[in-house]
Amino acid sequence: MENVTTLRETRNSGIHINWHRLLPWVIPVVLIILWQVAVTAGWLDSQLIPSPLSVLEDGVTLWQTGELEKNVSISLFRATVGFAIGGSLGFVLGLMNGLSKVARGLTDTTIQMFRNIPHLSLIPLVIILLGIGESAKISLVCVGVLFPIYINTYSGIRGIDPELMEMGRAYGLNRRQLFSKIVFPGALPTILVGVRYALGVMWTTLIVAETISSNSGIGYMASNAQEFMDMDTVLLCIVIYALLGKLSDIIAKTLESLCLEWQEKGGANQ
Amino acid sequence: MNPLISLNNLGKIYGDKTALHDVNFSIYPGEFVALVGMSGGGKSTILRLIAQLEQPSSGKIAYAGSRLPVTRVMFQNDRLLPWMTALQNVSFHAHAAATQKQAQSALNSVGLSEFADSFPSQLSGGQKQRLALARALMANPELLLLDEPLGALDALTRRNMQQFIRQIVDEKHLTTMLITHDVDEAARMADRIIVVKSGTNVYEVAGAKDGSPEEVADVAQSVLAVILQPDESAVRA
Numbered sequence: 274m275e276n277v278t279t280l281r282e283t284r285n286s287g288i289h290i291n292w293h294r295l296l297p298w299v300i301p302v303v304l305i306i307l308w309q310v311a312v313t314a315g316w317l318d319s320q321l322i323p324s325p326l327s328v329l330e331d332g333v334t335l336w337q338t339g340e341l342e343k344n345v346s347i348s349l350f351r352a353t354v355g356f357a358i359g360g361s362l363g364f365v366l367g368l369m370n371g372l373s374k375v376a377r378g379l380t381d382t383t384i385q386m387f388r389n390i391p392h393l394s395l396i397p398l399v400i401i402l403l404g405i406g407e408s409a410k411i412s413l414v415c416v417g418v419l420f421p422i423y424i425n426t427y428s429g430i431r432g433i434d435p436e437l438m439e440m441g442r443a444y445g446l447n448r449r450q451l452f453s454k455i456v457f458p459g460a461l462p463t464i465l466v467g468v469r470y471a472l473g474v475m476w477t478t479l480i481v482a483e484t485i486s487s488n489s490g491i492g493y494m495a496s497n498a499q500e501f502m503d504m505d506t507v508l509l510c511i512v513i514y515a516l517l518g519k520l521s522d523i524i525a526k527t528l529e530s531l532c533l534e535w536q537e538k539g540g541a542n543q
Numbered sequence: 544m545n546p547l548i549s550l551n552n553l554g555k556i557y558g559d560k561t562a563l564h565d566v567n568f569s570i571y572p573g574e575f576v577a578l579v580g581m582s583g584g585g586k587s588t589i590l591r592l593i594a595q596l597e598q599p600s601s602g603k604i605a606y607a608g609s610r611l612p613v614t615r616v617m618f619q620n621d622r623l624l625p626w627m628t629a630l631q632n633v634s635f636h637a638h639a640a641a642t643q644k645q646a647q648s649a650l651n652s653v654g655l656s657e658f659a660d661s662f663p664s665q666l667s668g669g670q671k672q673r674l675a676l677a678r679a680l681m682a683n684p685e686l687l688l689l690d691e692p693l694g695a696l697d698a699l700t701r702r703n704m705q706q707f708i709r710q711i712v713d714e715k716h717l718t719t720m721l722i723t724h725d726v727d728e729a730a731r732m733a734d735r736i737i738v739v740k741s742g743t744n745v746y747e748v749a750g751a752k753d754g755s756p757e758e759v760a761d762v763a764q765s766v767l768a769v770i771l772q773p774d775e776s777a778v779r780a
Binding site: 436437439440441442443444445446454455458459461533535536538 | 594596615616618620622624625626627635636662664665678682
């Protein structure tokens, strides 16, 4: 027994590295190292695929000239505004149709018809109607994020356990209390799945829209660089997409851990 | 003594199916009544009508003083809100005037004081049912309705919970109606047992609360005999 105690003390006295936190970064780091080695060893043509260090240098140069900051900022602005408007619309529609039979009867069929139109196929129409200004890109992001949030809000509300609703009524809750104490918290996990999915759609839509019709933003920067065969910048843009995607994922996970503490604690116990 | 509630010619029809027809009985203040019968016999329908979760198709329920008593239901599955802690689950239905102290006191009364910050998924089956009981007790109900609350528990936990509920009910002098399909449970816990047959005929048997195991077994046997007898030969109490 004494030996066991001594062993534990020895283990705890060393530098503590949280391998669990580092684990997700192992594959990206290994891929970047392999990429660098492949270019340095000449296995890859550096004219077509520049090395990670070269891409990083290009990023620093573009940052110093202010171009990178300007394009990332405008893309973030479009993404945020589009997500806020489209997400709010999807949430309100999902709420309305989830709670009201009349609203559901009136709008759900129409929404389902629009939902099945690939939103990127609207790009030509949006360019003709709105040009290549901000409203065009923001509108496309709105349409892209609206449906995932609508469908998940609607499903979340419709999926509430009727026994919990009956319990709430038996305990004298009014309609407002039923919503705030049972319907909304019960639907939240599904709504957050929609938010997570919508964040992915948000970047995809914006990047495609910026690549096709824009004079600013990360998508524009990439397509402009392609015109000049500036592969450093093209790859830099791809890396920025990956980082923004990861940022969205972190935001979604943070939201989930803030709002769904009960699921994490329950899960940890099972 | 005037009854707390009286069911007068109570009837309930779902579509073309008659679930209850002309049911009559009363529950008196402070009494622990068990409602037993075959599945589909209308026991739960009676509870739902008393709890006003549904409206009767015919007849009426009369209340003492013509005022609906404060009624709380404990359901078969705990129906706890998984996103709320134990303390929040107990007080979620309380009005602003009700304090956290009252909720904590309700938790204490069921022996869950140290689990105030736990979520339902972190509790065992028995603890969940005790939490559901604390929630029902929070409003100081005049009538406590128990809808097969112990059906999903293992035999030992179930036995402990039977004693525990009866003890709490006695301490608080609660008027209680228990729905159960377990005749032993009804015999052990109730002052009076009401047997509902085919949603219409109602028979009464005295319970064996605090009785010896033999007395409980005798009462359970009598109840079972009433349930199994054809309606024509059953002796109406």
